[in-house]
Amino acid sequence: MIRAKRSDIWMKGLQAGILAIAVCFSLGATDASSRYNNLNHRLMCTCGCAEILGECNHVGCPNSTGELKELSAGIESGQSDQQILDSFVVKYGAVVLAAPTGHGFDMVAWIAPFAVFGAALLGTILLVRRWSVGRTAAVAVDLDTLDPAERERREQIRRDTGGGQ
Amino acid sequence: MIENSHVGEVSCSPLRARIILESSFMAAFGTIALLIAFALAAYNLLAGILALRWIATGQPAPISPERLADTARRAGIAGFLAVTAAAFALVWSVFTNDFSITYIMEHSNRALPGAYKFSALWSGQEGSLLLWAWLLAVYGFVLRLTHKTDVKLYAYAGTILAGVQVFFLAVLCFAAPPFALYQGVTPDDGNGLNPLLQYPEMVIHPPMLYLGYVGFCIPFCFALGALMMRYPGEKWIKVTRVWTMVTWLFLTAGIFLGMHWAYAVLGWGGYWGWDPVENASFMPWLTGTAFLHSVMMQEKRGMMKSWNVWLIFSTFLLTLLGTLLTRAGLVSSVHAFAQSSIGTWFVVFMAIVLAVCIFTYVLNRSHLKTEHHLESLVSRESSFLFNNLVLLVACFVILWGTLFPVISEYVVGNKVTVGAPFYNRVAVPIGIFLLLLTGVGPLLPWRAASFKSIRRNFVLPVIAFWVTVIVVLAVGDRPWKDGSLDQGNFYALVAFAVSAAVMTAILSEFLRGAQVISRQTGRNLFAGLWLLTRRNTRRYGGYIIHIGVVIVVIGLAGSAFNRNIESELALHDKMNIGPYTLECVGFSQDSNLNYNSEFALLDVYSGGKKAFQMTPEKRVYLITGQPQTMVAIHSVPSWDLYVVYEGTNPDSGQPIIKAYLNPLVGWIWAGLVVLVFGTLLALVPSLSPATASLRVPVRTGPSEPAPKGGHL
Numbered sequence: 001m002i003r004a005k006r007s008d009i010w011m012k013g014l015q016a017g018i019l020a021i022a023v024c025f026s027l028g029a030t031d032a033s034s035r036y037n038n039l040n041h042r043l044m045c046t047c048g049c050a051e052i053l054g055e056c057n058h059v060g061c062p063n064s065t066g067e068l069k070e071l072s073a074g075i076e077s078g079q080s081d082q083q084i085l086d087s088f089v090v091k092y093g094a095v096v097l098a099a100p101t102g103h104g105f106d107m108v109a110w111i112a113p114f115a116v117f118g119a120a121l122l123g124t125i126l127l128v129r130r131w132s133v134g135r136t137a138a139v140a141v142d143l144d145t146l147d148p149a150e151r152e153r154r155e156q157i158r159r160d161t162g163g164g165q
Numbered sequence: 166m167i168e169n170s171h172v173g174e175v176s177c178s179p180l181r182a183r184i185i186l187e188s189s190f191m192a193a194f195g196t197i198a199l200l201i202a203f204a205l206a207a208y209n210l211l212a213g214i215l216a217l218r219w220i221a222t223g224q225p226a227p228i229s230p231e232r233l234a235d236t237a238r239r240a241g242i243a244g245f246l247a248v249t250a251a252a253f254a255l256v257w258s259v260f261t262n263d264f265s266i267t268y269i270m271e272h273s274n275r276a277l278p279g280a281y282k283f284s285a286l287w288s289g290q291e292g293s294l295l296l297w298a299w300l301l302a303v304y305g306f307v308l309r310l311t312h313k314t315d316v317k318l319y320a321y322a323g324t325i326l327a328g329v330q331v332f333f334l335a336v337l338c339f340a341a342p343p344f345a346l347y348q349g350v351t352p353d354d355g356n357g358l359n360p361l362l363q364y365p366e367m368v369i370h371p372p373m374l375y376l377g378y379v380g381f382c383i384p385f386c387f388a389l390g391a392l393m394m395r396y397p398g399e400k401w402i403k404v405t406r407v408w409t410m411v412t413w414l415f416l417t418a419g420i421f422l423g424m425h426w427a428y429a430v431l432g433w434g435g436y437w438g439w440d441p442v443e444n445a446s447f448m449p450w451l452t453g454t455a456f457l458h459s460v461m462m463q464e465k466r467g468m469m470k471s472w473n474v475w476l477i478f479s480t481f482l483l484t485l486l487g488t489l490l491t492r493a494g495l496v497s498s499v500h501a502f503a504q505s506s507i508g509t510w511f512v513v514f515m516a517i518v519l520a521v522c523i524f525t526y527v528l529n530r531s532h533l534k535t536e537h538h539l540e541s542l543v544s545r546e547s548s549f550l551f552n553n554l555v556l557l558v559a560c561f562v563i564l565w566g567t568l569f570p571v572i573s574e575y576v577v578g579n580k581v582t583v584g585a586p587f588y589n590r591v592a593v594p595i596g597i598f599l600l601l602l603t604g605v606g607p608l609l610p611w612r613a614a615s616f617k618s619i620r621r622n623f624v625l626p627v628i629a630f631w632v633t634v635i636v637v638l639a640v641g642d643r644p645w646k647d648g649s650l651d652q653g654n655f656y657a658l659v660a661f662a663v664s665a666a667v668m669t670a671i672l673s674e675f676l677r678g679a680q681v682i683s684r685q686t687g688r689n690l691f692a693g694l695w696l697l698t699r700r701n702t703r704r705y706g707g708y709i710i711h712i713g714v715v716i717v718v719i720g721l722a723g724s725a726f727n728r729n730i731e732s733e734l735a736l737h738d739k740m741n742i743g744p745y746t747l748e749c750v751g752f753s754q755d756s757n758l759n760y761n762s763e764f765a766l767l768d769v770y771s772g773g774k775k776a777f778q779m780t781p782e783k784r785v786y787l788i789t790g791q792p793q794t795m796v797a798i799h800s801v802p803s804w805d806l807y808v809v810y811e812g813t814n815p816d817s818g819q820p821i822i823k824a825y826l827n828p829l830v831g832w833i834w835a836g837l838v839v840l841v842f843g844t845l846l847a848l849v850p851s852l853s854p855a856t857a858s859l860r861v862p863v864r865t866g867p868s869e870p871a872p873k874g875g876h877l
Binding site: 095113 | 433435551554557561562565566573576579581582583584585586590
C-alpha cells in the first residue's frame with residue numbers, strides 16, 4: 001500500500017516535470033527581432049550555398065537578401081510563424097526549411113533517433129540485468145565450493161583487474 | 166594522343182620541346198606505375214589467398230605455401246614503390262605545370278604558390294584517390310615490414326589489405342585515371358585551384374583526414390584476418406592498438422583542422438555546419454572512439470568480442486561511405502568539388518566487404534564467445550557499454566540525418582533539408598549525455614560498485630555541477646528570458662555544469678592517485694602525479710583526452726552567446742561590439758600574380774585605448790574570378806573578435822564590415838592540443854613494475870591505487 005502510494009507520488013512528480021519541460025520548450029519567442037532571428041535560422045538560403053538563411057554571408061547573393069526581405073514583410077504583416085514558413089515552402093519548395101517538419105513522413109526523421117536510442121537503452125539495461133542476475137547466482141554457488149587456493153587466485157585476479165582501465 | 170595534345174605548339178623552342186617530352190614521359194610513367202602497382206596488389210591478393218588456404222587446409226601444394234606467402238608480401242612492398250612512383254609523377258607534373266595532363270590543368274595554374282601546388286593533389290577526384298592509394302600503400306609497407314611480430318596474422322592482414330588496394334588501384338587505373346591527357350591543344354595555363362582551398366590548413370587538413378580514413382583499414386584487416394584464422398587470444402587487439410590510436414589521432418586532428426579552416430575561410434562565423442561531408446568524417450570517428458573504449462572490455466574481461474569485431478567492420482565501412490558521399494554526389498554538399506560517377510564502384514565494393522564480413526562472422530562466430538558477463542548495472546563495464554551505446558546512437562542520428570533527404574525523396578518523392586536545427590535538437594542532448602558518461606565511467610570500479618562508494622565518489626562532481634549552475638545563472642546566462650526558453654542558452658548551461666562535474670571527477674582521480682604515490686615515495690605531489698601517469702600511461706593518457714574533450718565542449722557551448730553586427734564603414738566611421746570599438750582608418754588594394762585583394766584597416770579600441778589593428782581582406786582570384794574572404798581574427802581565451810570584409814555596397818560604394826564576437830572559440834583549439842597530448846601520452850609504454858621499482862623506493866602498499874570505494 002505504502003509502496004503504491006510512493007510510486008504514485010513519483011509518477012505524478014515525473015508527469016509534472018515533463019509537463020514543465022514541455023511548456024518551457026513550447027513557449028515561443030516574443031518580440032519581432034527574436035522572431036526574425038529565430039525564423040531566419042529555420043530557413044535555408046536557396047542560392048545553392050547550403051547555408052542557413054540567417055548565416056548566408058555572400059555579398060551579392062542573388063537569393064538571401066530577397067528571402068530576408070520576404071521574411072521581414074511576413075512578420076510585419078502579422079502572419080504567424082507557421083504561415084510565414086508555409087509561404088516560403090509554397091514559393092521555394094520543402095528544401096527551404098532547414099529541418100524536416102513535424103507532419104507526415106517528415107515526422108519519421110524526428111521519431112527514429114529517439115526510438116532507436118530508447119530501444120537500445122532499454123535493451124542494454126534488460127541485457128545487463130539478465131546477465132547480472134544469472135551471474136550473481138552462479139558466483140554465490142561457486143564461492144561456496146571453491147578450495148582456498150582457488151579462492152586466493154580469484155582474489156588476486158580481482159585485485160589485479162581492479163586497478164586500471 | 167600525346168602528339169594531338171600539343172598540335173598548337175609546333176614552333177616551340179628546343180627547351181619547351183624538352184619540357185613537353187618530359188611531361189608526356191611523366192604522364193606515361195605515372196600510368197605505367199599505377200598499372201604495375203595494380204598488378205602487384207592483385208598478385209599479393211591471389212598468392213596470399215592461395216598460400217593461406219594451403220596452409221590452413223594442409224593440402225599438398227606445388228610450391229611451398231610459406232614461400233608463396235612471402236612472395237605475396239614482397240609484392241606488397243614493391244607495390245608501395247610503384248604507387249610512390251605514381252604519386253611522384255603527379256607531384257612532378259604539377260610543379261612543372263604540365264597542363265597536358267587534364268587533372269593538372271583543372272586544378273593548378275602557373276601562379277599558384279608552391280605549397281598550394283601540393284594541395285592541388287587532393288583538390289580533385291583523381292588526385293585524392295591517388296593520395297588515398299598511396300597512404301594505403303604506406304600503411305601496407307609498414308605492416309609488411311613488421312610481419313615478424315606474428316607472421317601468420319600479418320599474412321592474413323596483408324592479404325586482406327591487398328584486396329582493398331586492388332579496389333583503389335582499379336578505380337585509379339580504369340575509372341578515375343589521374344594521368345589522363347588533355348584532349349585538344351594544351352592550354353598555356355591551368356584553371357587554378359579552388360580559392361576555398363588556398364589556405365595554409367588546406368595543405369595539412371586533407372592528408373590528416375585521409376590518414377585517419379585510410380588508417381582504419383589496418384585494424385579492419387587485422388580483425389577480419391584474426392576472425393578468419395580463428396586466432397586465439399586478444400593479441401590482435403594488442404597488435405592493432407597503436408595502429409588504431411594513431412589513426413584515431415589523425416582523424417581527430419583532421420576533423421578539427423577542417424573546423425578551423427571552415428571558421429577562418431568561409432567567413433560565416435561558425436566552424437561546423439552539419440554538412441554531409443563533415444558528417445561523413447564524424448561517423449567513423451564515433452565508431453572508432455567506441456571501438457577504442459570497448460576493446461578494453463575484451464582485454465580486461467574477455468567480453469564484447471563480437472561487438473568489437475563489428476565495430477571495426479562498421480568503422481571501415483563508414484570510411485568508405487564517407488568517400489561515397491564525397492565523391493558520388495549522393496547528397497547535396499558544399500564540398501561539391503569532387504563529384505563523379507565512381508559512386509557505383511564504391512557501392513559494389515562496400516557490398517562485397519559487407520558480404521565477406523557477414524560470411525566470415527557467421528562461419529566463425531563460435532570463436533567469439535564471451536568469457537565473462539556483466540555482474541552489475543553500476544560498474545565500469547556497464548559504463549563502457551552505455552558509452553558505446555550512446556556513441557553508436559550518435560552515429561546513427563548523423564547517418565539518419567545525412568541520408569534522410571535521399572530516403573524522403575525515395576519514399577514520398579519530396580526532397581527535404583536536414584540542417585543544423587535538426588542536429589541541434591537531436592544530437593546535442595545525446596552529446597551532453599555522452600559527456601556525462603565520460604565523467605561517470607572512471608569513477609566506477611570494474612565488476613560492481615557499492616552504494617556507499619558511489620555516494621563517496623560522486624559528492625564532489627555533484628557539488629561542482631550545482632555550483633556551476635548557480636554561478637552561470639548568477640553571471641547572467643538565463644535560459645528563461647521573457648517567459649520563453651532559449652534552447653541554446655539552456656544547453657550551454659547544462660554543458661557548462663556537466664563539464665565542471667566531469668572535470669572535477671577526472672582531476673580528483675589524478676589527485677587521489679598522486680597523493681597515494683606521494684605518501685608511498687615521500688616525494689611531493691607533482692612528482693607523485695608524474696610517476697602515477699608514467700605507471701599507467703594508457704589510463705591517465707585517456708583521462709587527459711577526456712579533459713581535452715571537456716575543454717572542447719566548453720568552447721562549443723560558448724556558441725550559444727555569439728553575437729554579430731554588420732555595418733557600412735566610411736573612413737573614420739565606428740562600430741561597437743562587446744567591449745570593442747572598431748574604427749575604420751583606411752582601405753587599400755593589392756595584387757599579385759594569383760589574386761587582387763581589397764582590405765580594410767581597422768583600429769580596435771578596448772576600454773577607450775587603442776588595443777590592436779585588424780585587416781580583414783577580400784580576394785578575387787585572377788584565373789577563376791572567384792571571390793574569397795580572408796577573415797581577421799583576434800583571439801583571447803574569453804572570445805574571438807572575428808571581422809569579415811564582405812565587399813562594397815554596389816549602391817553607395819562603401820565597404821561592408823561584419824564583426825562577430827564569438828565567446829570561448831579558442832577553447833576548442835586548446836582542447837584539441839590537450840587531446841593530442843593525451844593520445845600521444847597513451848601511446849608511450851607504461852613503466853614496467855620492474856623499472857618503476859628501480860626508479861622509486863616504494864615503501865608500502867600497492868603500486869597503483871584502485872578506484873576509490875570499489876569493493877575490489
